[in-house]
Amino acid sequence: MKSSASPPDHPGSTSGPGTTPTKPGAVTGWLKRLFRLPWAGAIAAIIVLLAIDLMADSSYLAVSYNSSTGHLVGNLIDIMRAAAPVLMIATGMTLVIATAGIDLSVGSVMAAAGAVSMEFLSNNQNAASASAALSALALALALGTVLGLANGLLVTAVGLQPFISTLVMMLAARGLAKVITGGQNARATSEPFRFIANGYVLGLPVVFLIALVIAASVALVCRRTALGMMIEAVGLNPRAARLAGLRSRGLILTTYVVSGLLAAIAGVFATASVMVVDVSNTGYLMEMDAILAVVIGGTSLAGGKFSLGGAAAGALLIATLDKTVLFLGVPASATPAFKAAVIIALCLLQSQRARSWLASIKASRRSRADQTEAVAA
Amino acid sequence: MTEPGPNRPIVEMKGITVEFPGVRALDDVRLELRAGEVHALMGENGAGKSTLIKALTGVYRIDAGQILLDGEPIRLSGTRDAEAHGISTVYQEINLCTNISIGENVMLGQEVRGRFGINWRKTHAAARAALELLSLTGIDTRAPLGSLSLAVQQLVAIARAVVRHSRVLILDEPTSSLDAREVANLFEVVRQLRDSGVAILFVSHFLDQVFELSDRVTVLRNGSYVGQYAITELDQMSLIAKMIGREFEAYQEIASSSVLDSQDDAAPPALATTRLTRRGAIAPTSLSFRRGEVIGLAGLLGSGRTELARLLFGADRAESGSVMVAGRKVSLSSPAAALAHKIALSSENRRDEGVIGDFTVRENIILARQARRGWARPLSRREQDELVSKYTRAFDIRPADPDRLVRFMSGGNQQKILLGRWLATEPQVLILDEPTRGIDIGAKADIQNVVRDLAASGVTVIFISSELEEVVRLADRIVVLKDHRVIAELTNGPDVSVDAIVGIIAREGQTP
Amino acid sequence: MKKTCLAIAALALAVSLTACGEDQGTSSGGDPTTGGGGDELITVGFVAVGPEGAWRQANEQNMQDTFTKEAGFDLKYAPATNLDQKSQIDAFTSFVDEGVDVILLSATEGSGWEASLERAQEAEIPVILIDRGIEPDRTDLYVTRIAPDNVVVAKGVAEWAVSQCGDSCNYFTLEGPAGVSVVNERNTGWDEVASANPQLKKVGAQTANWSTDEAKSVFETVLKSNSNNIQIVFAQNDEMGLGAVQAVEEAGLTPGVDVKIATIDGTENALKALADGKLSFVAEYNPLFGETALDVVRKALAGEAVESYIIVPSTTFDSPEAAAAALPERKY
Known part of the structure; x- marks a missing residue:
């Protein structure tokens, strides 16, 4: 009735006075587009988790300025720092998975890269100097690259299945870490190296900024060049891609090298944080976190279309989940079950089959309603 | 159009509407299949034939309409469910499992069970019996399906339906990869099945076959129902007119007048091979191809024509022999290398080696061009748009939506997109392996015209087709292959005919 | 079938390879x-x-x-x-x-x-x-x-905690992986003393898998969720204690003054940290x-x-x- 009362020159306006007729449509359209994103679920889950934290403690989201250190302090800052290593390996893992491969070795490569940098610094007279820290960093990245290259060659040149190749590397790289440190947990002191994981720039943790810049650059390179499309083509239909003139082997090799390199960066993050490499625990089971982040981000394990933004959202979700479990004080024994429940719920929400099942329930309800209406009429 | 007593309808589809995002693929279509008839489903590519079949078997959800089986409304949930209700489908793109054995493919879900689970010996015996019904003798049912040619795989798919004692058999382009003898075999089996009361829905682009085999025809056009006719009511011209909706003149004779008059004989050939060899694929072969020439490769399936094409493109590597491009010796170690030398190949296997279904029309068209430029120099959006709109318009790709996923498009449109992909690489030598298989006459004529135009502009086209008429109509020169070697090279002229080529193939090897 | 066999063989090879890398002794x-x-x-x-x-x-x-x-x-x-x-x-x-x-x-x-x-x-x-x-x-x-004896050692740590506590204090436990007997024994010893001394108030316990970086990450969040109101940390091994030290420093607090951290094991690194005043109590586990x-x-x-x-x-x-x-x- 109200709409008929609205001025004739606004025929589309059915809303109350004071609102412009176009805006609600624009906002819902924007929202709809947001929900169609493959990683909308991850963002929604992060919001839900943060809301739960906020219910537990109304100041959870507060970020304050610590005048003595000049840092921003808060749970959100902690989440950023915790997300950085996962973000790195998830980025590399996304590319590998897009080629219909998998890299199970990232966690062990983290340990090996951390081990080589710690061992180098602990034996270095000038460990406190920036040049020593840079050398340690370079060594770690070089080792990660070499291990990634070995993975890639096993897959492309030798023709082993990615699962097997990287499983071998998963065992070998952790063994290598132990050999490097002689089986011990190596520790070292180097302020510049420690800064990588614990420093702050403009009040924000430098480790998160580095991770963000690297992830964004990888995404930019993939999308602004033809690399992303080529990787997808190889993952979707390797034979057609080859016949279209793509050098599939080179592309696949590249993804494993990038994954190894990014895993080494993650390893540096993890060890620089405490300046200890724990050869048994550093990076332990991190490949699972990376794979989860990729899947949560909407990239299919079958390969093909990938979303680096989705993987980043997935990495943030995993960090938020870890921190939420701690913040809520979930008993240690119940933690794995709690995490699994959240992730299964999310995967269900994203599953095409579950979605169409929900849709069909809705549709049948509607048609039943239609029928009863028709009968009533 | 009165209904004879015993020929009651088994399947009735009424008012079928199927919508995809943005498109209405079927609009109020009906179809009636009776026991003991062969019913042809006709229409151009994209008319909705495949969609209708998938709606019947429940692969697609119907948005409106009703499906009756024996007068009872049903809703099937997919191929498996349809098979359980006695409706078997043999798809155009064979959807069997190439990595399991032939016998398992035939008997999947129908294995003979004994006291200790599946009795594999009896299962394979039953599979062999079913294959023998189709005159496929001497096949090792324990070999993987992938070891068979596409043609035989097709017959295996039909054997699968025979084993199930299906009451409705849907044949979607069953003959597109079969040779004449295999087609005759197949039709014999189809008639047997029909006489035993099976309702057969037959989809084919070969008009001759439709008239030979069918009892009734349903015609679709642009997703709408045109009509249902007894085959005796129609002749080929009137059927085509109903399919394309206008009087037919698109299928005009393409003159095979030579465009080679002005060729300088001294110029090096665009492509030449010297004793090019690969064991099991092609015996030592020396051929040369000139600029602007259309060369037809004729021969039966498995004669070595596809194998030769793959060597020329670097898809497989030659074991010995050499290749010259424009007078320079080159190494064709990979498709990428061949593309760099401006050689392109459109594979016969459109699904596995051609289009990337989850890519858009745009991505599919630019893929090879981009591969040649390298990843670091992406085509700008404007360059992409130019290429895409050029080929969309030139080949009348429908719908003309560059951002549509290719797997939602019909076979003929996919083939045109592939042609666009290869032309975008600006090839000097274009090899087309079965570019017109399984596509409608309109698209076929379009592609044949493109071939002539390319040749006129100086491109060398190597054209492979199982339809000898097509080869004879298009080619300047015909290379005949048999048993993995070249047995004849003919310059096209008035004395060259389909019969002449068949004669050469038949005679060769019989009188050593 | 063939592929599976190959996979198993490769796996076996891989395991033996890494095993070779490890056991120099x-x-x-x-x-x-x-x-x-x-x-x-x-x-x-x-x-x-x-x-x-x-x-x-x-x-x-x-x-x-x-x-x-x-x-x-x-x-x-x-x-x-x-x-x-x-x-x-x-x-x-x-x-x-x-x-x-x-x-x-x-x-x-x-x-x-x-x-x-x-x-x-x-x-x-x-x-x-x-x-x-x-x-x-x-x-x-x-x-x-x-x-x-883990129980005895843990009791010793708890008794020290009582002596540092005064009228009332909050403590947090960093545990090893759940289910390991050492963890259970160290908990048993601690709880025996703590239950008799109600001024020791437990704010929680989490596993940090014996690892320094996990302990740091765990404890930084625990500090925030308790508004830094924790006076004593019982770290069940040295590595986790050293991680807790870093989390305390990160939060702008002073270990040994604001938060006192006790560990079990007595490795050289822990004794160094104790000598530097970062740890407050180290029980040797010989x-x-x-x-x-x-x-x-x-x-x-x-x-x-x-x-x-x-x-x-x-x-x-x-x-x-x-x-x-x-x-x-x-x-x-």
């Missing part, structure tokens, strides 16, 4: 004394934990230094792969099959050992538990357990009991009776000075 394989027949050496199979931390490193090194050829022993050292119990059970079984004279066992997990121990008993091979106990504690299945073990092995083989639990004496360090004094002669 092993004397198995190619050693002429393997099998023990006719030779004077006593073959000892050591099912060990492997790389886990400095304490474990010292303990297992000490064992290897004690059971030497000179002393008349052939020690076969078999560390677990990534602390995995499965790899330990495999090693244990192969020692039984080989017919070694004695087995030393440091179990990564307490439960699930009955079947293996029964096999050893049938083969009449005495088993001596080193450090870690088993659950349920079937004393009939092994000769003796030699270990510093790893050097190779001599005791050697004694027990001789007795067991001679058929003499041995106590079912031999407690290795440990000390505590409660001040920077005490730590500094002990540092020069710290072996681990």
Whole structure:
């Protein structure tokens, strides 16, 4: 009735006075587009988790300025720092998975890269100097690259299945870490190296900024060049891609090298944080976190279309989940079950089959309603 | 159009509407299949034939309409469910499992069970019996399906339906990869099945076959129902007119007048091979191809024509022999290398080696061009748009939506997109392996015209087709292959005919 | 089928490759004394934990230094792969099959050992538990357990906590992985004292898997969720305690003043941190009991009776000075 009362020159306006007729449509359209994103679920889950934290403690989201250190302090800052290593390996893992491969070795490569940098610094007279820290960093990245290259060659040149190749590397790289440190947990002191994981720039943790810049650059390179499309083509239909003139082997090799390199960066993050490499625990089971982040981000394990933004959202979700479990004080024994429940719920929400099942329930309800209406009429 | 007593309808589809995002693929279509008839489903590519079949078997959800089986409304949930209700489908793109054995493919879900689970010996015996019904003798049912040619795989798919004692058999382009003898075999089996009361829905682009085999025809056009006719009511011209909706003149004779008059004989050939060899694929072969020439490769399936094409493109590597491009010796170690030398190949296997279904029309068209430029120099959006709109318009790709996923498009449109992909690489030598298989006459004529135009502009086209008429109509020169070697090279002229080529193939090897 | 076989073969190869990389201390394989027949050496199979931390490193090194050829022993050292119990059970079984004279066992997990121990008993091979106990504690299945007593050590830490607490204080526990017997024992000892002293208020417990970086990440969040209102941290090993120190510093607090951190183990790194005032209390969990073990092995083989639990004496360090004094002669 109200709409008929609205001025004739606004025929589309059915809303109350004071609102412009176009805006609600624009906002819902924007929202709809947001929900169609493959990683909308991850963002929604992060919001839900943060809301739960906020219910537990109304100041959870507060970020304050610590005048003595000049840092921003808060749970959100902690989440950023915790997300950085996962973000790195998830980025590399996304590319590998897009080629219909998998890299199970990232966690062990983290340990090996951390081990080589710690061992180098602990034996270095000038460990406190920036040049020593840079050398340690370079060594770690070089080792990660070499291990990634070995993975890639096993897959492309030798023709082993990615699962097997990287499983071998998963065992070998952790063994290598132990050999490097002689089986011990190596520790070292180097302020510049420690800064990588614990420093702050403009009040924000430098480790998160580095991770963000690297992830964004990888995404930019993939999308602004033809690399992303080529990787997808190889993952979707390797034979057609080859016949279209793509050098599939080179592309696949590249993804494993990038994954190894990014895993080494993650390893540096993890060890620089405490300046200890724990050869048994550093990076332990991190490949699972990376794979989860990729899947949560909407990239299919079958390969093909990938979303680096989705993987980043997935990495943030995993960090938020870890921190939420701690913040809520979930008993240690119940933690794995709690995490699994959240992730299964999310995967269900994203599953095409579950979605169409929900849709069909809705549709049948509607048609039943239609029928009863028709009968009533 | 009165209904004879015993020929009651088994399947009735009424008012079928199927919508995809943005498109209405079927609009109020009906179809009636009776026991003991062969019913042809006709229409151009994209008319909705495949969609209708998938709606019947429940692969697609119907948005409106009703499906009756024996007068009872049903809703099937997919191929498996349809098979359980006695409706078997043999798809155009064979959807069997190439990595399991032939016998398992035939008997999947129908294995003979004994006291200790599946009795594999009896299962394979039953599979062999079913294959023998189709005159496929001497096949090792324990070999993987992938070891068979596409043609035989097709017959295996039909054997699968025979084993199930299906009451409705849907044949979607069953003959597109079969040779004449295999087609005759197949039709014999189809008639047997029909006489035993099976309702057969037959989809084919070969008009001759439709008239030979069918009892009734349903015609679709642009997703709408045109009509249902007894085959005796129609002749080929009137059927085509109903399919394309206008009087037919698109299928005009393409003159095979030579465009080679002005060729300088001294110029090096665009492509030449010297004793090019690969064991099991092609015996030592020396051929040369000139600029602007259309060369037809004729021969039966498995004669070595596809194998030769793959060597020329670097898809497989030659074991010995050499290749010259424009007078320079080159190494064709990979498709990428061949593309760099401006050689392109459109594979016969459109699904596995051609289009990337989850890519858009745009991505599919630019893929090879981009591969040649390298990843670091992406085509700008404007360059992409130019290429895409050029080929969309030139080949009348429908719908003309560059951002549509290719797997939602019909076979003929996919083939045109592939042609666009290869032309975008600006090839000097274009090899087309079965570019017109399984596509409608309109698209076929379009592609044949493109071939002539390319040749006129100086491109060398190597054209492979199982339809000898097509080869004879298009080619300047015909290379005949048999048993993995070249047995004849003919310059096209008035004395060259389909019969002449068949004669050469038949005679060769019989009188050593 | 073929592919699966290939995969399994590759996996087996990979495992053996990495195993080669790890056990530099092993004397198995190619050693002429393997099998023990006719030779004077006593073959000892050591099912060990492997790389886990400095304490474990010292303990297992000490064992290897004690059971030497000179002393008349052939020690076969078999560390677990990534602390995995499965790899330990495999090693244990192969020692039984080989017919070694004695087995030393440091179990990564307490439960699930009955079947293996029964096999050893049938083969009449005495088993001596080193450090870690088993659950349920079937004393009939092994000769003796030699270990510093976790319950006693943890009680000592808790008593120190009571002395530091005053009228009321909040404490937090950083635990090892759930289910490990050490964790249960250290909790038992602590809780015995804490339950009798209500001024000690527990704000929570989380696992940090013995690891420094996890402990840092866990404790930074725990501090935030409790508005920094935690006075005492009970870290069940040194590594986690050192992680907690970093989290405290990160939060702008001073370890040893705002938050006092107590750890168990007594490694060199922990004593250094104590000497620097970062840690406040370190209870030694003495790893050097190779001599005791050697004694027990001789007795067991001679058929003499041995106590079912031999407690290795440990000390505590409660001040920077005490730590500094002990540092020069710290072996681990």
